[in-house]
Amino acid sequence: MDWSPEVTERNPGDSAQRPVCIVGGGVIGLAIGWRLARKGAAVEVFDLSTAGRGASWAAAGMLAPLSEVGFEDEGFLSLGRESLRLYPQFLEELKEDAGVEVRLDTQGTLIIGLDRDDAERLRRLCEFREHLGLPVKWLSGTEAREIEPLVSPRTSSAIWIPDDHQVDNRALVEALKTALRKCGGTLHENRPVEAVLNEEGRVNGVKTEEGEIGAACVVIAAGCWSKQIGGIPKELLPPVRPVKGQIITLRQDKLYSLPHVIRAPDAYLVPKGDGRIILGASEEEMGFDTTITAGAVYRLLERGWWAVPSIYDLEIQEIVAGLRPGSRDHDPIVGKTTIEGLYYATGHYRHGILLTPATAFEVSDLILEGRSSGVFAPFGPTRFLPAGESAVGW
Ligand SMILES: Cc1cc2nc3c(=O)[nH]c(=O)nc-3n(C[C@H](O)[C@H](O)[C@H](O)COP(=O)(O)OP(=O)(O)OC[C@H]3O[C@@H](n4cnc5c(N)ncnc54)[C@H](O)[C@@H]3O)c2cc1C
Numbered sequence: 215m216d217w218s219p220e221v222t223e224r225n226p227g228d229s230a231q232r233p234v235c236i237v238g239g240g241v242i243g244l245a246i247g248w249r250l251a252r253k254g255a256a257v258e259v260f261d262l263s264t265a266g267r268g269a270s271w272a273a274a275g276m277l278a279p280l281s282e283v284g285f286e287d288e289g290f291l292s293l294g295r296e297s298l299r300l301y302p303q304f305l306e307e308l309k310e311d312a313g314v315e316v317r318l319d320t321q322g323t324l325i326i327g328l329d330r331d332d333a334e335r336l337r338r339l340c341e342f343r344e345h346l347g348l349p350v351k352w353l354s355g356t357e358a359r360e361i362e363p364l365v366s367p368r369t370s371s372a373i374w375i376p377d378d379h380q381v382d383n384r385a386l387v388e389a390l391k392t393a394l395r396k397c398g399g400t401l402h403e404n405r406p407v408e409a410v411l412n413e414e415g416r417v418n419g420v421k422t423e424e425g426e427i428g429a430a431c432v433v434i435a436a437g438c439w440s441k442q443i444g445g446i447p448k449e450l451l452p453p454v455r456p457v458k459g460q461i462i463t464l465r466q467d468k469l470y471s472l473p474h475v476i477r478a479p480d481a482y483l484v485p486k487g488d489g490r491i492i493l494g495a496s497e498e499e500m501g502f503d504t505t506i507t508a509g510a511v512y513r514l515l516e517r518g519w520w521a522v523p524s525i526y527d528l529e530i531q532e533i534v535a536g537l538r539p540g541s542r543d544h545d546p547i548v549g550k551t552t553i554e555g556l557y558y559a560t561g562h563y564r565h566g567i568l569l570t571p572a573t574a575f576e577v578s579d580l581i582l583e584g585r586s587s588g589v590f591a592p593f594g595p596t597r598f599l600p601a602g603e604s605a606v607g608w
Pocket residue numbers: 237238239240241242243260261262263264265266267268269270271272273274275276277405406407408435436437438439440443458459460461494495535536537538539559560561562563564565566567568569
């Protein structure tokens with residue numbers, strides 16, 4: 215393959231100087247595109263509408279592998295921690311290329327309980343994390359209020375997780391767009407990819423309304439829409455569905471100070487450096503519907519208010535609904551498919567902002583050097599193939 219950033223040939227039949235085509239300009243597609251472009255590859259990223267305005271825009275930006283790990287979820291924990299470890303380097307290099315700083319907020323996370331049942335549940339969660347050797351601390355309600363005086367006086371107990379961080383996901387998306395372009399990549403907005411093209415069993419381009427574009431390889435990073443791309447055999451499409459999340463932005467005034475991420479039963483509050491507090495989020499199986507509903511908003515406000523009563527007086531700045539790309543097992547789908555030249559980077563569900571650096575490093579290394587770090591080994595595209603069909607192609 216020739217990785218010249220000069221894209222001179224648009225005929226899918228000719229293999230010379232074709233770019234990597236990325237379908238989807240959310241945080242995942244943009245980050246992969248930027249990493250490839252910064253290494254001199256020719257890159258073309260396509261988005262259905264304005265890039266970065268899908269789930270990546272709606273997200274709260276928590277980078278929380280320790281808070282999120284479930285009892286059967288240790289594979290996710292290693293991946294999430296690795297991605298969080300990569301974040302400082304990722305943001306440093308992004309700053310070099312984009313010329314803007316996206317700050318990693320390391321104030322830490324407090325998971326609070328509000329009654330006796332919550333305390334019992336949190337105790338089990340805390341013991342599990344201690345058993346895994348994770349840096350967490352059990353707190354009484356009083357100790358929790360010493361760390362974060364704005365949490366409810368009803369707070370019965372808490373887990374303090376200093377190593378779960380957060381980032382401004384909207385600033386991240388904008389910086390990635392700038393860095394991609396400055397490194398020589400091309401971003402085509404309002405240009406949906408209709409289908410992946412192939413010749414003799416390998417991917418060689420994409421089809422859009424404006425025509426066909428030749429590609430050395432294609433990455434599907436179209437979030438919850440990844441299953442809708444044409445040209446891929448049905449049984450090989452990534453099993454991804456939309457999981458709706460409604461989320462509210464509150465605005466804190468100058469006198470109000472909530473520095474830490476607060477996670478409470480059925481709600482979380484994520485304060486951003488610019489005065490926004492993100493209160494989220496519902497989790498609904500509603501297909502591609504993004505209607506804002508009274509019930510979800512009522513419930514979020516109520517649960518947020520139970521956790522931090524003083525939000526009562528804050529202005530509501532925005533309410534949006536985003537669609538998380540949920541895979542069948544809720545884990546990401548990242549890596550080489552059984553079709554030559556076709557890669558998947560999708561299914562990041564609730565953790566796409568957290569998993570952006572790991573995904574971008576992995577997919578760019580796979581494409582440019584054929585090298586895998588191994589962190590995505592349990593999360594490859596072939597795990598969903600029916601037994602005995604691991605070599606299925608065109
Ligand atoms: C309410 C909510 C809160 C969240 N909070 C967090 C959090 O705190 N931490 C965290 O780590 N994650 C969080 N997430 C999850 C995270 O937002 C997602 O996992 C992540 O944004 C997925 O990124 P993506 O690029 O795969 O998808 P998206 O951002 O949805 O991008 C996919 C893009 O593909 C484009 N596209 C679709 N079809 C086509 C096509 N045919 N051709 C071209 N382009 C196409 C779309 O227009 C879109 O821009 C949250 C999600 C939601 C909804």
